[in-house]
Amino acid sequence: MVRAVCLDLMGVVLRDPYLEAIEAAIDVPMREAWRLRDPQAWPEFECGRIDEAQFEARFWADPAGELGFDREAFHRARRAGYGFLDGMEELLTDLRGRVDLHVASNYPVWIAELRERFALDQHFDGVWASCHFGVRKPDPAFYTRLLDEVGHAAPDCLFVDDRPVNVEAASAAGMRAAVFTSAADLRALLAGEGVLA
Numbered sequence: 001m002v003r004a005v006c007l008d009l010m011g012v013v014l015r016d017p018y019l020e021a022i023e024a025a026i027d028v029p030m031r032e033a034w035r036l037r038d039p040q041a042w043p044e045f046e047c048g049r050i051d052e053a054q055f056e057a058r059f060w061a062d063p064a065g066e067l068g069f070d071r072e073a074f075h076r077a078r079r080a081g082y083g084f085l086d087g088m089e090e091l092l093t094d095l096r097g098r099v100d101l102h103v104a105s106n107y108p109v110w111i112a113e114l115r116e117r118f119a120l121d122q123h124f125d126g127v128w129a130s131c132h133f134g135v136r137k138p139d140p141a142f143y144t145r146l147l148d149e150v151g152h153a154a155p156d157c158l159f160v161d162d163r164p165v166n167v168e169a170a171s172a173a174g175m176r177a178a179v180f181t182s183a184a185d186l187r188a189l190l191a192g193e194g195v196l197a
Helices: 018-025 030-034 041-046 052-059 071-081 088-095 111-117 140-150 164-172 183-192
Strands: 004-007 100-105 126-129 157-161 176-179
Touching (some): 018 030, 018 071, 041 052, 088 183, 157 164, 157 183, 164 176
Parallel strands (some): 004 157, 100 126
16 A cells, blocks of 8 residues: 655656756857756755755866856746646645655755745645755665655555666665656556545
């Protein structure tokens, strides 16, 4: 029996504007910019090992100023691009009180502004992110920490993510797991599990 549903945030509940925000903030095509990035900066920021200022200083190894990175444009586009994916806000409302709901996200400290802006505490019993756990999916330690917070046995938890590698890791941790495709498909899955009529 499913007692808890753990949903990734970006690409499952909310639209992720990250790449569009980068494009809005640079003066060169994305493929050119990508060669200048520090590949460890984003994961370390998501895990809370570096703060936002350190992330911004490290993300682009751009001593020649080729990118012309506009921090304000980045955050404007990022904030403007968030929104509930089609059907997800309604699904969360329908699930309330039927099952424990938790966010299980790889995301940095920006999750705090999303928590407030989208009233996540009204929809979820817990909001957990890599910046809280100090580790990212698909590391097994993420799922161990998540299960500790959720308080249900792994087989009683359904984990849903848009990345198959994260779903496979949840399954390896003993959770029921599914790749997200749409709110309608998730609703049908939950109906099949007896969570929704």
